[in-house]
Amino acid sequence: MTEKRLTPLAASLPATVPFVGPETQERARGSTFAARLGANENVFGPSPSAIKAMERAASEIWMYADPESYDLRAALAAHHGIPSECIMVGEGIDGLLGYLVRLFVGPGDMVVTSEGAYPTFNYHVAGFGGALVTVPYRGDHEDPEALVARAAVVGAKLIYLANPDNPMGSWHSAKTIQSAIERVPAGSLLVLDEAYVELAEDGVAPAWDVTDSRVIRMRTFSKAYGMAGARVGYAVGSPEIIAAFNKVRNHFGMNRAAQAGALAALADQAYLEQTCRNVADGRERISQIAAQNGLAALPSATNFVAIDCGQDGTFAKRVLSALVSQGIFVRMPFVAPQDRCIRVSAGRPDDLDAFEALLPKALTEARG
Amino acid sequence: MTEKRLTPLAASLPATVPFVGPETQERARGSTFAARLGANENVFGPSPSAIKAMERAASEIWMYADPESYDLRAALAAHHGIPSECIMVGEGIDGLLGYLVRLFVGPGDMVVTSEGAYPTFNYHVAGFGGALVTVPYRGDHEDPEALVARAAVVGAKLIYLANPDNPMGSWHSAKTIQSAIERVPAGSLLVLDEAYVELAEDGVAPAWDVTDSRVIRMRTFSKAYGMAGARVGYAVGSPEIIAAFNKVRNHFGMNRAAQAGALAALADQAYLEQTCRNVADGRERISQIAAQNGLAALPSATNFVAIDCGQDGTFAKRVLSALVSQGIFVRMPFVAPQDRCIRVSAGRPDDLDAFEALLPKALTEARG
Structure with missing residues (x-):
């Protein structure tokens, strides 16, 4: 049943969510993510x-x-x-x-x-x-x-x-x-x-x-x-x-x-500077992981890295789905040609260990 | 200079604040309030x-x-x-x-x-x-x-x-x-x-x-x-x-x-029940303080009490101003005839001690 008392503008709007949150995905899959690298959060946290x-x-x-x-x-x-x-x-x-x-x-x-x-x-x-x-x-x-x-x-x-x-x-x-x-x-x-x-x-x-x-x-x-x-x-x-x-x-x-x-x-600007260094290390590590898998990471001035999966959006979506189903929460751009990439936050070493361990499997699954 | 790019509706709106916050008032008076009883806050805090x-x-x-x-x-x-x-x-x-x-x-x-x-x-x-x-x-x-x-x-x-x-x-x-x-x-x-x-x-x-x-x-x-x-x-x-x-x-x-x-x-519903008892005690105490000063407190089902200052809004405003200038933050209704009252939160005993000590002075000042 639609709600007839809404303004015409409100009635015309979809009840959409710009992003589905990781908790929603965790509830759907029945377990928590091993690494939360999809929401552009800064895993190093505040001072x-x-x-x-x-x-x-x-x-x-x-x-x-x-x-x-x-x-x-x-x-x-x-x-x-x-x-x-x-x-x-x-x-x-x-x-x-x-x-x-x-x-x-x-x-x-x-x-x-x-x-x-x-x-x-x-x-x-x-x-x-x-x-x-x-x-x-x-x-x-x-x-x-x-x-x-x-x-x-x-x-x-x-x-x-x-x-x-x-x-x-x-x-x-x-x-x-x-x-x-x-x-x-x-x-x-x-x-x-x-x-x-x-x-x-x-x-x-x-x-x-x-x-x-x-x-x-x-x-x-x-x-x-x-x-x-x-x-x-x-x-x-x-x-x-x-x-x-x-x-x-x-x-x-x-x-x-x-x-x-x-x-x-x-x-606490000293902590901010340390975070910037931690993030830079994380970006570098993500680039290395990408390269190990024959993929190119895009240069980044943020706390995440877009990895070019080398094919189209359908393929990148398969890579993403394989990662998510294995407990690595990542996201990807919405439109072509950017959607050839997946987007991975500069995580802590153990977050990126998990990513490193599962990316080859995800690529195999996506290719197979 | 007005901002010409606003929508016609936005341009027509005043840049008003529904309530001036107690911190703003504290900055204006150059000292903090001894009792914060004006913003309908619950001084007993959370569980x-x-x-x-x-x-x-x-x-x-x-x-x-x-x-x-x-x-x-x-x-x-x-x-x-x-x-x-x-x-x-x-x-x-x-x-x-x-x-x-x-x-x-x-x-x-x-x-x-x-x-x-x-x-x-x-x-x-x-x-x-x-x-x-x-x-x-x-x-x-x-x-x-x-x-x-x-x-x-x-x-x-x-x-x-x-x-x-x-x-x-x-x-x-x-x-x-x-x-x-x-x-x-x-x-x-x-x-x-x-x-x-x-x-x-x-x-x-x-x-x-x-x-x-x-x-x-x-x-x-x-x-x-x-x-x-x-x-x-x-x-x-x-x-x-x-x-x-x-x-x-x-x-x-x-x-x-x-x-x-x-x-x-x-x-923690047990804590909620305790709060309700604390608030009821505070309301009762405010009624007593009002009565001691020849004023009537209105019955209340909230965490504040409206005290009828017995005259019009101008008088109640004078009472309020005298209280505020002495460090007791309270507010009052905006329109007649409700604005014959001041509104006081059900505070802790020491908050209400401060209110009790200063209300007589405030009334004298307002009457003088």
């Missing part, structure tokens, strides 16, 4: 001081969080050398993207993204009635020039660009990104998703310019800071854009312990 | 086993939460004796109300609530372009009959009714609520906010009937379970309505530690 801060906050959880996230915003402002009023803290980048789309995109408004880029952004655009226009990846990279050009042609309200990219792990230089920002057409806003940027080398993130209202940048504690389950992201932009979030956001939506954890995580 | 569960989960926070909240929904289903598919877990009732309004209310759609009832619901209605119609309280109670009658006249999509009520603490019997449900007009949905219902006596909550699509009920771990800062609420309704949340919700929006804490809190 011990962040864990302590969250433990301490557990006994204070009777209090609502500060709806202004004042302390966290102040610390982020100091860290980045930008004013607090250019920062909005929210329930992960996913939550912030939902608010942003709601603010800028009404029914029929055009939005540009890459074919095969972040599905949750697309979900929000559809959810507010926006019309999505895509441009293809170019050599496994998002194509900033084409995105901006397409936005000018269709009069897009938003342009989505992730740097580094998910699901391919590729990246552009700060110069290339800055050049795209300079060419954002009037009336459009570039959503620069930098979820993975702390894991990239220097020279990937443009310098901050919070006077530039052509771009809003998304950052998170879910990836390099290892706190995906806490739900803390932040947007950085011009004060006018940032203030607009107060029109629609769930003001008391933040978890109090998560705020405390993020504050402590930010303060 | 020790819930705190332990959240502490344990802190070191697993690198994983996203299960987007289905499967275990928590299963436990809630068993607890209430209803199917899991009739339960949607979300980021507090505030978050769930936002999704619900988005699903049912488009620009110009009518919504009925009580004059002076929950501002955050009104914020969501305005945020999606709905038109709010109010009916007055009747003897400090919401008026279910008038709400439903008004909904029939204006063709309301949603009717908001809190039982027990916030900010007055009053309540209706399950029979009265059931009778209102029976008279919800076709095309309308009753949003029954039961945030405080575990703190009420038996006979306030109607029996569950998840086949009845005229009502959706909102419950939370923020109040009786003492976990406001965790952000865990749930909606109970017919499977069709519950499934519709999947069209718009932030699927990976839950904090993983909060899920674990809620699961443990639900399992």
Whole structure:
């Protein structure tokens, strides 16, 4: 039975889930995964001081969080050398993207993204009635020039660009990104998703310019800071854009312990650097495992590696299914030609031991 | 400078905050509150086993939460004796109300609530372009009959009714609520906010009937379970309505530690019962303090008490300001005639000692 009282827009939406969670898959297969390398989580987790801060906050959880996230915003402002009023803290980048789309995109408004880029952004655009226009990846990279050009042609309200990219792990230089920002057409806003940027080398993130209202940048504690389950992201932009979030956001939506954890995580930059080294080691190991099996791993500036399985999406899907059925949770890109790859998180040595042990079997199964 | 790229609806919205948080007030006054009794928080906090569960989960926070909240929904289903598919877990009732309004209310759609009832619901209605119609309280109670009658006249999509009520603490019997449900007009949905219902006596909550699509009920771990800062609420309704949340919700929006804490809190019903006794003691103590000062406390089925300051809203505001300036954080209803009251949470003995010590001074200051 359909629910007739929904708005026409809501009635038209499918009750889809952008991603099926690993727990759902574990329930379906009747056992837990031996290695959880599919959800772009950072297995190295947060700084011990962040864990302590969250433990301490557990006994204070009777209090609502500060709806202004004042302390966290102040610390982020100091860290980045930008004013607090250019920062909005929210329930992960996913939550912030939902608010942003709601603010800028009404029914029929055009939005540009890459074919095969972040599905949750697309979900929000559809959810507010926006019309999505895509441009293809170019050599496994998002194509900033084409995105901006397409936005000018269709009069897009938003342009989505992730740097580094998910699901391919590729990246552009700060110069290339800055050049795209300079060419954002009037009336459009570039959503620069930098979820993975702390894991990239220097020279990937443009310098901050919070006077530039052509771009809003998304950052998170879910990836390099290892706190995906806490739900803390932040947007950085011009004060006018940032203030607009107060029109629609769930003001008391933040978890109090998560705020405390993020504050402590930010303060421990030495741990972040260690994580970056651990992740780099994991990426290197994944490349070696791929090579041992005659496959090529794509260069990555993130905490995951896309492995080119050497055939089409159907074949990669078979490899993925064989891995999943043997207890290795991985995912893969959604569209061709990126879907020739599987995507594997930079795990701990034992996670990657398990992957190394099972990949040959999975390839044999997929080929057979 | 206004942001011209916003949707017309977003441009029309004020960047307001439904409530100014106590931390904001503390920053403004330059010192912390001696007693935090204004935000309808439960100072007795969660079960020790819930705190332990959240502490344990802190070191697993690198994983996203299960987007289905499967275990928590299963436990809630068993607890209430209803199917899991009739339960949607979300980021507090505030978050769930936002999704619900988005699903049912488009620009110009009518919504009925009580004059002076929950501002955050009104914020969501305005945020999606709905038109709010109010009916007055009747003897400090919401008026279910008038709400439903008004909904029939204006063709309301949603009717908001809190039982027990916030900010007055009053309540209706399950029979009265059931009778209102029976008279919800076709095309309308009753949003029954039961945030405080575990703190009420038996006979306030109607029996569950998840086949009845005229009502959706909102419950939370923020109040009786003492976990406001965790952000865990749930909606109970017919499977069709519950499934519709999947069209718009932030699927990976839950904090993983909060899920674990809620699961443990639900399992410790003995602690919940102790909290209910503590809260009842606190209510009784507030009534005594009010009486000592020649004021009347209203009967309450919640964890707060409205104290009638005996004059108008201007006077009550002066009492409140005097209390706040002396370090006692309380709030008050927004509209007449309810705004003759201040609203005080059932605190621990030392919280209420501080309130008792300062109320006479505050009244003298307000009268002077």
